Amino acid sequence: MTDLLIVGGDVVTMDPARRVLTGTTIAVSGDAIAALGTAEDLRARFPGAREIDASGCVVVPGLINAHQHTTIDPLVRGMIPDDIGAQESIFDWIVPLHTHGDGDDDELSATLTAVESLSRGVTTVLEPGTVAYPERVVAGLSAAGIRARVGGWGWDAKDVPFSAPADEVLARQADIVRSLPTTGPVTGWVTLVGHDLASDELFTGAAELAERLDTPLTWHISPGPADAEAYDRRCGRRPLVHFRELGVLGPRLLLGHAVWLDDAEVDIVLDTRTAVAACPGAYMRLAQGYTRGSRHAELVRRGGRVALGCDAHNAGDAPDVLLAAYLFTALERDRDLPDPIRAEQAFALATIDGAHAIGLGDRIGSLEVGKAADIVVLDGSDPAWTPRGDLARQLVWGHVSRTVRDVLVDGRVVLRDRRPTGVDPEALAAAAAERSTALLRRAGITPRPTWPPEPAAPR
Numbered sequence: 473m474t475d476l477l478i479v480g481g482d483v484v485t486m487d488p489a490r491r492v493l494t495g496t497t498i499a500v501s502g503d504a505i506a507a508l509g510t511a512e513d514l515r516a517r518f519p520g521a522r523e524i525d526a527s528g529c530v531v532v533p534g535l536i537n538a539h540q541h542t543t544i545d546p547l548v549r550g551m552i553p554d555d556i557g558a559q560e561s562i563f564d565w566i567v568p569l570h571t572h573g574d575g576d577d578d579e580l581s582a583t584l585t586a587v588e589s590l591s592r593g594v595t596t597v598l599e600p601g602t603v604a605y606p607e608r609v610v611a612g613l614s615a616a617g618i619r620a621r622v623g624g625w626g627w628d629a630k631d632v633p634f635s636a637p638a639d640e641v642l643a644r645q646a647d648i649v650r651s652l653p654t655t656g657p658v659t660g661w662v663t664l665v666g667h668d669l670a671s672d673e674l675f676t677g678a679a680e681l682a683e684r685l686d687t688p689l690t691w692h693i694s695p696g697p698a699d700a701e702a703y704d705r706r707c708g709r710r711p712l713v714h715f716r717e718l719g720v721l722g723p724r725l726l727l728g729h730a731v732w733l734d735d736a737e738v739d740i741v742l743d744t745r746t747a748v749a750a751c752p753g754a755y756m757r758l759a760q761g762y763t764r765g766s767r768h769a770e771l772v773r774r775g776g777r778v779a780l781g782c783d784a785h786n787a788g789d790a791p792d793v794l795l796a797a798y799l800f801t802a803l804e805r806d807r808d809l810p811d812p813i814r815a816e817q818a819f820a821l822a823t824i825d826g827a828h829a830i831g832l833g834d835r836i837g838s839l840e841v842g843k844a845a846d847i848v849v850l851d852g853s854d855p856a857w858t859p860r861g862d863l864a865r866q867l868v869w870g871h872v873s874r875t876v877r878d879v880l881v882d883g884r885v886v887l888r889d890r891r892p893t894g895v896d897p898e899a900l901a902a903a904a905a906e907r908s909t910a911l912l913r914r915a916g917i918t919p920r921p922t923w924p925p926e927p928a929a930p931r
């Protein structure tokens with residue numbers, strides 16, 4: 473890979489001093505940031521380097537999405553109706569769709585999610601494991617050039633689809649992690665569905681497996697109050713108290729959600745340094761009572777490890793981390809509590825603090841020499857940037873992800889002038905439309921459009 477200069481932008485480094493370097497050039501060599509400085513100096517140091525003109529633009533670290541489902545949902549986005557309950561959406565939509573989805577669907581869904589994510593400045597996506605064909609998902613994500621972690625389905629609850637005994641689930645999880653690349657932008661991790669859908673044996677086995685494979689792990693817990701009620705019935709204690717008793721918490725674990733926590737559970741998350749992925753868009757769309765139950769802002773204020781996520785295409789609906797940052801901040805401010813979350817804190821969750829939460833803080837999340845060249849150029853000529861105000865506030869409150877122009881991951885240009893470089897967007901759109909129709913047909917689902925409304929049944 474030849475060297476590359478990103479010339480003359482206003483660089484939001486997110487380094488420890490939170491420096492903003494105006495009119496600064498970034499030199500990229502191989503997969504890493506080699507230098508920051510003046511164009512003149514860096515042209516002399518890196519003769520023959522290709523150049524991207526970023527003058528007048530805002531340059532930020534690639535954004536991190538710590539909870540993003542990439543399979544099936546992207547092909548049926550916006551189709552699950554708002555006016556049905558959780559049970560109906562699971563058993564009339566999710567289960568038949570996942571039952572009838574094939575490897576081609578998984579790969580295409582992943583590519584679609586990756587391209588959409590990159591176009592919003594998201595360079596890292598953690599797939600929390602509703603994946604039937606992990607190798608195909610890796611292929612789909614890799615084609616678009618995004619950084620990712622991928623795992624496979626894992627639960628052992630009785631009477632649920634795709635379930636298996638704990639030892640089988642663990643053997644498959646081990647196979648998946650071992651079969652996927654261990655270096656490069658896309659690697660494997662251990663993924664349980666979580667909630668109340670895993671036995672104690674599976675939780676402890678997964679934690680031991682992640683330790684043995686030296687990989688992170690994730691599962692879902694407590695997006696709403698239902699999981700706490702289920703654990704109360706199951707073992708007479710709150711979920712996080714139960715996990716602590718099992719010995720499965722710790723820095724290696726990223727909990728999806730952990731919204732509804734009581735005081736003791738907040739302390740447990742902080743004491744064990746367990747990480748949390750907060751997906752505010754999904755909690756509102758699915759009516760989880762986020763503003764009533766959430767302790768996420770408290771976790772942030774007390775130094776907890778929190779990253780942002782966007783969940784699925786029929787929950788958070790958009791793999792757009794700056795939108796998640798906006799929602800996270802806005803919802804917390806509206807609660808009118810002391811010391812409200814500020815824009816710069818939310819932008820840190822989307823970048824350097826999110827990177828630390830997912831265990832990659834030494835590699836991504838800020839623009840510093842030696843770090844991976846995951847870089848986003850925001851088009852400064854867009855009206856959203858006119859005039860230029862306070863960068864931290866404009867980045868979060870201005871919903872500027874629509875101004876993403878160029879994106880690099882590991883030094884590779886994966887979006888240039890708003891077009892993906894790894895895949896043909898027109899062919900991708902055509903394939904997605906075709907696969908969506910075919911998948912719905914195989915699953916026996918006829919989408920019910922909102923407009924025009926169906927005529928009322930005759931009385």
Ligand SMILES: [Zn+2]
Nearest residue numbers: 600692728783
């Ligand atoms: Zn999820």
